Amino acid sequence: MNQSRSGRARGLAAVGVSAALLLAACGGGGPGGEQVPGTQASASGFNAASTGVVNPSDKKGGTLKFANPGDWDTLDPGETYYAYAWDFARLYGRSLMMFKAAPGKEGNQLVPDLAEGPGEASSDAKTWTYKLRQGVKFEDGTEVTSADVKYAILRSTDKETFPNGPAYWEGILDLPAGYKGPYKSPSANTDSAIETPDKYTIVFHSKAPFAAFDYLTQQPNTMPVPKDKDTGAKYRNTIVSSGPYKFADLQPGKSFNLVRNDQWDPATDPNRKALPDRIEVSLNVNADDIDNRIISGDLDVDIAGTGVQPAALSQVLQDPNLKENADNPLAVRNWYTSINPTVAPLDTIECRKAIMYAMDHTGYQTAYGGQFAGGDLATTILPPNVPGYTAFDLYPSGPDHKGDLEAAKKSLEACGQPNGFETNIAYRAERPKEKATAEAFQQALARVGIKLTLKPYPQGDYFSSYAGNPQYVVKNKLGLALNGWGADWPDGFGFLSQIVDSRVIRPAGGSSNTSVRIPEVDQMLDQALTELDTDKRNQMWGEIDKRVMEEAVIYPGVYSKALLVRSKNATNIFVTDAFGMYDYLGMGAQK
Amino acid sequence: MFAYIVRRLLWAVVLMFVLSVVTFSIFYVVPRLAGASPETLATRYVGRAATEETVHLTAERLGFYDPVPVQYWNWIKGVFTGAEYDYGAGVETCPAPCLGYSFITRQAVWPELLDRAPVTISLVIGASLIWLIAGVSVGVISALRRGTVFDRGAMGVALAGVSLPIFFTGLVGLAFFSYRLNITAPGGQFVPFSENPAMWAYSLLLPWITLSFLFSAQYARLTRAGMLETMSEDYIRTARAKGLPEQKVILKHALRGALTPVVTIFGLDVGLLLGGAVLTEKTFSLNGLGKYGYDAIVTGDLPKILGVTLVAGFFVIIANLIVDLLYGVIDPRVRLE
Numbered sequence: 047m048n049q050s051r052s053g054r055a056r057g058l059a060a061v062g063v064s065a066a067l068l069l070a071a072c073g074g075g076g077p078g079g080e081q082v083p084g085t086q087a088s089a090s091g092f093n094a095a096s097t098g099v100v101n102p103s104d105k106k107g108g109t110l111k112f113a114n115p116g117d118w119d120t121l122d123p124g125e126t127y128y129a130y131a132w133d134f135a136r137l138y139g140r141s142l143m144m145f146k147a148a149p150g151k152e153g154n155q156l157v158p159d160l161a162e163g164p165g166e167a168s169s170d171a172k173t174w175t176y177k178l179r180q181g182v183k184f185e186d187g188t189e190v191t192s193a194d195v196k197y198a199i200l201r202s203t204d205k206e207t208f209p210n211g212p213a214y215w216e217g218i219l220d221l222p223a224g225y226k227g228p229y230k231s232p233s234a235n236t237d238s239a240i241e242t243p244d245k246y247t248i249v250f251h252s253k254a255p256f257a258a259f260d261y262l263t264q265q266p267n268t269m270p271v272p273k274d275k276d277t278g279a280k281y282r283n284t285i286v287s288s289g290p291y292k293f294a295d296l297q298p299g300k301s302f303n304l305v306r307n308d309q310w311d312p313a314t315d316p317n318r319k320a321l322p323d324r325i326e327v328s329l330n331v332n333a334d335d336i337d338n339r340i341i342s343g344d345l346d347v348d349i350a351g352t353g354v355q356p357a358a359l360s361q362v363l364q365d366p367n368l369k370e371n372a373d374n375p376l377a378v379r380n381w382y383t384s385i386n387p388t389v390a391p392l393d394t395i396e397c398r399k400a401i402m403y404a405m406d407h408t409g410y411q412t413a414y415g416g417q418f419a420g421g422d423l424a425t426t427i428l429p430p431n432v433p434g435y436t437a438f439d440l441y442p443s444g445p446d447h448k449g450d451l452e453a454a455k456k457s458l459e460a461c462g463q464p465n466g467f468e469t470n471i472a473y474r475a476e477r478p479k480e481k482a483t484a485e486a487f488q489q490a491l492a493r494v495g496i497k498l499t500l501k502p503y504p505q506g507d508y509f510s511s512y513a514g515n516p517q518y519v520v521k522n523k524l525g526l527a528l529n530g531w532g533a534d535w536p537d538g539f540g541f542l543s544q545i546v547d548s549r550v551i552r553p554a555g556g557s558s559n560t561s562v563r564i565p566e567v568d569q570m571l572d573q574a575l576t577e578l579d580t581d582k583r584n585q586m587w588g589e590i591d592k593r594v595m596e597e598a599v600i601y602p603g604v605y606s607k608a609l610l611v612r613s614k615n616a617t618n619i620f621v622t623d624a625f626g627m628y629d630y631l632g633m634g635a636q637k
Numbered sequence: 638m639f640a641y642i643v644r645r646l647l648w649a650v651v652l653m654f655v656l657s658v659v660t661f662s663i664f665y666v667v668p669r670l671a672g673a674s675p676e677t678l679a680t681r682y683v684g685r686a687a688t689e690e691t692v693h694l695t696a697e698r699l700g701f702y703d704p705v706p707v708q709y710w711n712w713i714k715g716v717f718t719g720a721e722y723d724y725g726a727g728v729e730t731c732p733a734p735c736l737g738y739s740f741i742t743r744q745a746v747w748p749e750l751l752d753r754a755p756v757t758i759s760l761v762i763g764a765s766l767i768w769l770i771a772g773v774s775v776g777v778i779s780a781l782r783r784g785t786v787f788d789r790g791a792m793g794v795a796l797a798g799v800s801l802p803i804f805f806t807g808l809v810g811l812a813f814f815s816y817r818l819n820i821t822a823p824g825g826q827f828v829p830f831s832e833n834p835a836m837w838a839y840s841l842l843l844p845w846i847t848l849s850f851l852f853s854a855q856y857a858r859l860t861r862a863g864m865l866e867t868m869s870e871d872y873i874r875t876a877r878a879k880g881l882p883e884q885k886v887i888l889k890h891a892l893r894g895a896l897t898p899v900v901t902i903f904g905l906d907v908g909l910l911l912g913g914a915v916l917t918e919k920t921f922s923l924n925g926l927g928k929y930g931y932d933a934i935v936t937g938d939l940p941k942i943l944g945v946t947l948v949a950g951f952f953v954i955i956a957n958l959i960v961d962l963l964y965g966v967i968d969p970r971v972r973l974e
Contacts, residue, residue: 113825119684125684127685206694207724209691210683229725277724279743280724280729280743299924330924330932339823339824342812344815507680510676544686556689558685
């Protein structure tokens with residue numbers, strides 16, 4: 047299709063979806079849905095679920111209907127790596143620790159799940175001990191023991207069988223040299239990394255101090271796996287549940303259902319209410335149709351949690367009834383641009399500062415979808431919903447946020463480029479928002495004589511071969527690279543370690559950190575990990591954020607947000623700051 | 638005739654082989670020619686936290702370090718003799734025809750294709766019958782009532798049908814008929830025929846109508862044009878002069894002559910759609926071959942892409958064979974040699 051036809055096609059699609067949404071919305075849909083008799087609803091309204099519970103209810107029963115516009119990376123808790131998958135996995139598995147099912151900032155709190163309490167640390171923060179709750183059972187009635195948790199963690203380190211999941215344990219635990227997981231190293235003694243002195247005790251040994259260990263143990267890969275039921279890469283289709291629900295009718299790539307796990311004992315689980323009887327999940331559903339169905343009441347949740355499609359966005363924002371029934375939560379994500387100090391003249395800090403001042407910040411926001419679908423203007427690396435966030439703005443962009451051109455020009459003079467300079471800006475070709483942002487940079491920086499040439503690259507190997515490959519960056523003068531990071535969990539380490547630690551930069555490429563090479567910051571990161579006091583540690587994350595920003599190697603664009611529409615059938619609807627989307631654990635159903 | 642069919646089927650096997658080589662080359666060779674290393678190829682199939690070692694292990698597991706002819710040989714061997722698959726905790730045997738395992742989902746491709754084929758076949762059979770009957774009927778009537786209000790209206794609607802894309806009509810149809818009036822099934826609600834024929838038809842009614850709206854327009858216009866041409870032929874005048882009833886003149890003589898291009902197009906359309914009615918399946922969230930292929934392309938899942946391409950090619954080849962055979966039935970002047 048040529049450009050004009052493709053544009054017409056997109057326009058028709060948008061018109062079609064808008065027409066469809068208009069019809070769906072006209073079918074009914076006041077805010078809030080039915081009230082459960084005898085309960086008091088929290089105040090509903092736009093964004094109410096970000097800070098409170100909409101439609102609170104303890105009513106058990108009913109069916110929740112979820113749909114996914116794509117497919118899970120995998121349902122195997124040892125390998126899954128999507129935020130929504132971690133949110134959802136708590137329905138069929140119990141990790142040692144978990145994020146509290148509570149709205150807003152309270153959702154960032156870690157609470158013990160399979161464990162009786164938080165980990166007990168040695169004084170050097172290298173040994174962590176957890177005691178398991180007794181009486182927790184798998185769906186087949188066998189009791190969950192510390193050996194099952196150990197096995198779950200060890201199998202997740204086999205990156206040949208499970209190449210997709212997070213890789214924290216391999217780097218942190220003191221595993222024996224050459225260990226390749228339980229399938230390939232079945233007789234290896236792994237007590238140097240994980241010990242299970244008895245059925246209900248598990249002890250971790252890390253190579254280096256790691257004060258934030260409870261964050262590691264909230265990962266789904268600590269959900270127990272019975273060794274005799276493990277089927278390796280096929281386990282994703284035969285998961286043995288330890289949570290309040292178990293799998294039924296699993297059709298890979300199509301759908302699955304969760305039904306009650308009759309071996310789940312609520313007495314061992316203070317965190318879960320397990321309200322609905324059944325949860326039905328459809329996979330690979332048309333994203334626009336998902337929006338239609340939620341608005342019409344045929345569906346409860348778009349499980350991806352990344353917001354409505356562009357056609358529905360305008361519809362929801364313009365219809366007061368729909369908008370009142372929508373939420374706009376912050377995700378744990380920052381869309382930003384790397385400014386590479388390895389590319390001249392950006393090896394001079396003042397030239398980098400010129401970019402920081404000259405960029406039109408509102409242009410960045412507009413390119414990403416505006417205030418509701420794009421996000422809030424970012425001035426720090428850490429988003430506000432990450433503990434440790436400190437509000438500051440080192441490079442004010444003027445009262446209208448369109449850039450401080452005077453300050454930019456002064457910086458250009460200071461770096462010896464009074465008339466500007468030329469460089470290239472990389473972005474992922476498949477991402478229209480990144481292209482729009484690159485164009486916004488091009489237009490904004492041209493005002494002070496900085497000439498940018500756009501360089502699109504395929505997203506599949508954007509970091510491995512192009513923007514994240516140090517040699518390629520220098521050779522091709524990629525002074526700027528569109529980037530973004532969503533934390534694996536909302537804490538300073540989870541957010542910062544992969545994007546500001548210079549030691550993650552590899553000569554062969556592949557790292558999301560393309561521009562931060564500050565030895566002092568590396569030391570600050572190490573220091574923070576030895577600080578067992580949570581408040582002090584959080585403060586240190588904030589200081590690291592500021593130190594990196596002082597070097598002007600990252601231009602924070604927007605703190606990502608999404609527009610979500612609430613279900614008419616669901617109860618206990620609230621946003622968890624831990625995942626930046628609706629909490630799937632606490633949700634109930636009216637019918 | 639028998640020899641003709643056997644010859645065509647043998648050619649079909651050759652074509653399938655060529656198709657597999659071409660498809661394999663496109664997805665396995667071209668990236669190498671563009672400078673991609675085995676590690677670069679493997680980065681598509683690992684998570685964002687993958688280390689160099691993970692990338693290397695994945696490249697090894699997926700056979701990217703083997704020369705491309707070796708990779709092709711391993712794949713084609715699996716088609717005829719089966720293959721073994723290491724899933725970490727054990728090894729599984731994939732019986733022939735083994736089209737490999739998905740790089741992403743780690744599922745065997747052939748069973749997934751078999752599972753999804755009934756959805757596409759159901760969609761195409763139902764829609765094709767509707768568009769053929771509706772399109773030809775409207776075309777015949779339009780030709781016989783040329784210039785009338787019916788003719789102009791029908792061709793106007795035909796123009797709309799051809800112009801409006803499925804992702805527009807489909808979504809509007811869902812919103813109105815499914816979610817507003819609740820008279821058709823919501824998206825993604827396919828029920829197998831073997832499970833409940835009535836629900837099967839109900840679940841596909843709106844996709845059938847939407848897909849056939851697009852195609853029946855073409856068939857109406859084609860039939861109308863063909864009818865107008867054959868109605869002016871001498872043999873039609875002769876048939877009338879001999880006193881044949883008008884209905885017989887139209888249906889047995891005129892329409893038969895006009896159907897040859899319709900049959901040709903029908904065979905091609907059905908064959909192509911059996912390979913995957915991508916837009917319709919995506920719009921209505923039907924888990925058929927088209928959606929399977931689309932998802933495979935988006936994720937770069939090469940075994941799935943290969944599998945869908947071969948199945949699609951097979952359907953096109955068979956459809957063309959059937960069309961050629963039907964020529965001899967429809968038009969006695971045609972003899973197959």
